[in-house]
Amino acid sequence: MAEPAKKVEEKKVIDEGLEKGTDRLTPDRIEKVIKQVLEGESGARLKAYVDTCIHCGLCSEACHYYLSHDNDPRWSPVGKVKQTLWEMLKKKGRVSADFIRTTAEIASTECNLCKRCAMYCPFGIDIAYLMLIVRRICHRLGVTPLYIQDTAHSHSVTMNQMWVKGDEWPDTLQWQEEEAQAEIPTLRIPLEKEGADIMYSVIGPGPKFQAQLIYQAAVIMNIAGLDWTMPATPGWDNSDMAMFTGDNEIMGRIKRTHFETAARLKVKRIVMGECGHAFRSIQDVGNRWLGWRMPPIPIAHAIEFYYELLKEGKIRVAKKYAETVTFQDPCNVVRGAGLHEKARDVVNQICENFIEMHPNREHNYCCCAGGGVINCGPPYKLKRMKSNRIKAEQLFAVKSRGAKTLIAPCHNCHSGLEDINHHYELGMDIKFLGDILYEVMEKPES
C-alpha cells in the first residue's frame, strides 16, 4: 500500500440529511447509541474481525476507491474502518458529532459493500459487514444521506422504493399487458393467480421508469409458456434500501411482505429481474434478519432463470446479437451467489461475440453504484465518478479490444455504468441480459 505523491483535498458535499442529523446530536446520545449497537447488536463476529485484523492493508488493492484515488490509503477498506469503527471502539463511543457526520459519509458513499476486499484479506474479514454496522450506528443516530433516507421512507409506507401507490402498480401492469398485446395478441400478465408456479418480482423503478422491462419479462414468460403471476398488492418490490441505511426493522418488514405475498399466492418459487442488491436482501440479509436461514420460497435471479429457459429450450434464439459484447459481473450475484458461469452461458447463447473484461468473474471491479451509494443521490455523483476511474480504464481496455455493448445484469451496475460511460465518454451501449434476450428470441408473428 503506497502513499500518494500528494494529498488531494475533496470538496465537502452538502447533504441536508447529514447536516441536520449531525446538528441534533449530543455526546451522550452518540455514546449511548454506539454502545447499544456494538454491545447489544454485534456479537462474536465483530469481535473476531476486530481481534483478527493485523492491519496489513492487503485489502487495499481490492478496492476501486483506493485504486481510483492513486492508492491513497484513506480510501482503502482498512483505512475506512480505521477512520470510522476503530475510532468508535478506541474512544468507547466518545466521538464528536462532526466525526459522526464524516463517518456517515464514508460508510454510505465511499464503500459499495461489494466484498471484493474480503477475498484479498488473508483472514477473509468481511469489511462490508463492518461498514454495515457503521451505517446501523449512523441510522440510529439519525445521520443518513437524504436521498437514500427518503427511499427508506418510501419503503416503510408503500413497501416499494419509489413511492408507487396502490393503484399505480396494477395499473402499470395492465398498461404493459395492453402494450405487449400489440405484439402478442393473447399475451397476459396474470395478476393474483393463486397456485401459479412462479411469482415474478421486480424493483421499484420497474413501474416508475422502466416499464419496458416488465413488458419484456411478460413476453419471455408467455413465449416460454410458463405458469406465472404477479401480485397486485404490496410485496411486488424485491428491492431494499433500508438494508443499506441500517434500518434493519424496515428491511425485515419489506422482506416479510415480499415472502408472505409469495406464500399467499402459493407459488413454488420467486423469479426476480436483473437486480443484484435485491437478490442479496432476499437470499441473504433480509430473510436472515427475520429468522429464515434460507429464503422460505426459493429465489431465482434472472441470470439463472434465463439459463434454465435456454437450456430447456423454452426460449429459442432466432438470430444472435451481432455486436461484440462484454459482461459486467455484479458483486451480489457473482461474489454473492456464483452465477458467473451461468451468465456466460447465457451470453454465449444469445450473442455472436463475447469478450471478457479483465479482471472478471468474482474478481471484477465494482460498478461503484451498488451498496446504496448511487441511491445517496446527485450530491455524490462526482465522487462516484472519480472513485471508479479504474472501472473506466477496465471498460476502455475491453472497448479497445472490440467490445461495443456492455451487458450489466443488475440495476445498480446498469445505472452506475451508464454514469461512468458518460463521464469518461466511453461510448458503449449498455444493456440488460433481458434486453438482448427479448431482441433475439424466436417470437410468433404478430
Place this chain on the structure above:
Amino acid sequence: MHYSSEWDWEVGEKSVADINQWKTKFNWIEEPHASPNGEQVAAIVNLSEGEFNVCVNGQLWQNVFDKIWYLRFAPDGRLTALVSEMGEWTVAVDGVAWENKFGYVWDTRFSQDGRNIVVAVQQDMQYCLARNGKPWENTYQNLTCMAISPDGKRTAASVQTSPLTEGDIFTFQQGIYTAAVDGAAWDKNFVNVWNMAFSPDGQSVAAEVRLNLYDYTIAVNGEPWGHTFDCVWEPIFHPDNGGVFAPVRAGGKWTLAKDGDPVWDRKFVQLWHQMFSPDGKKMAAVVAPKYGKWTMAVEGRPWSIAFDEMISEAIFSPDSTRLAAVGKSNGKYSVAVDGTLWKNSFDMVWKPVFSPDSRHVAAKVENEGRYTIAVDDRIWKESYEAVWDPVFSPEGDRLLLRTLDNGNYVRRIIPLNKLTR
C-alpha cells in the same frame, strides 16, 4: 361464514360446465373460479380487443367491459369483479356495475357474511375506501393497509394527512400518517401506521405505529401503548374482553404483549400470526424458537416438531381444542396437527379445514402439477387439473369437492368415510 346448511349435500357428482367448449367461443379464458357452494364456475373471457366479459356456467354477463380483473366470489355466493368502462373503474356484482365510478379501484374485501364489499379507490389522485359503491366522504393523498370489521360495516386504512414532496425527509419524520376509520382520521399522526385490526364488534381499531424512526408500538383508537419496542407486528383483539395482543421485539427477541405488557414468558427468534381459539381461551402463534426452525406455539409453548423453512396457514378447530398448520421442510409441504406431522408431504398444501365436530382435518394438496385433497393424512385416490378448498357438510359426514379436469368442472359430494378409510 358459509351458508352451507342451504346447499345440496346429496352424495353424488354433478357436471356443471365444460370449460373446453368456452375456449372455442372466446379469444381466451382466464383462471376459473368456483362458487362457494360449487354450483357455479366462472372466468373472465376476452371477446375481442378491449372487450371482456365474465362467463358463468357458460352464460355471459349482460354487460361487456373494456377490462375486467380480480374476479372473486363473495362468501354469500355473489360474483364480483373489478371492471373498466370508458376509462373509469368500479365493481361489478353479478354483472351489474356499481353506480359510482372511479379513477381506479383495487383490493376487493368482503365481510365474513359477504354482504359488504369494500375496495380501495383512487379518484383524481386522492384516495379512500368505498363500501358497496359508496366512497368515504374524506379522501387522502395516499392510502395503504386497508381493513374491514368482521361484519364489514366499518372500514379503515392507513392514510397520509399532509402533502409530502419527494426528498422531504424532515416533514416525513414529523409524522404525516394516521389511521382513518370510515374516513375519519385519528387525531394523532405517526411516522408510520400499518396493519389495522378491528375489534370483533367493530367499535375499536388497533394498529402498528412507528413514533419516530426507532420506536414502535401499538395504537388503539389513536392512543399509543405506554411502552415502545424495537419492532412490532400486527395486533389482534381478544374475541371477548377487548384486550389487544401483538408480537413485540426487544433486545433482539420477540414475545407476545397484551396492552403493552409481555404476557408470554418465553422469547423467540420470530413470532407472528398470533390467533385466538374460537372460545378465546387459547392463543397460538407462528414462532421460531431457534434460528431457522419454525413451529406453532400455544400459550407460549412451542410444539416439539419444527420445520426448517416455514410454517403458515394455522387454524384452530371449531371446538378450540385442536390446532393445524402447514409446514415446509426440504422443499416439501405437509400438515401438522397438534404437533404431529402427517406422513405425506406435497409440492403445495392449502389452508387446512376442520370438520364441524373438530375430529377431521382436510386440505387441498398438489403433487407434480395434479391436485386433490387429503383428509387426516389420507390422500384421495383421484387427482385433477384443479381443485378448490374442500368444504365439510354441516353434519361433518360429507365433503364438497369442486374439481376441474379436461375442461370438465364437476361438483362432487363424497361421504367422509370414503375418504378416510
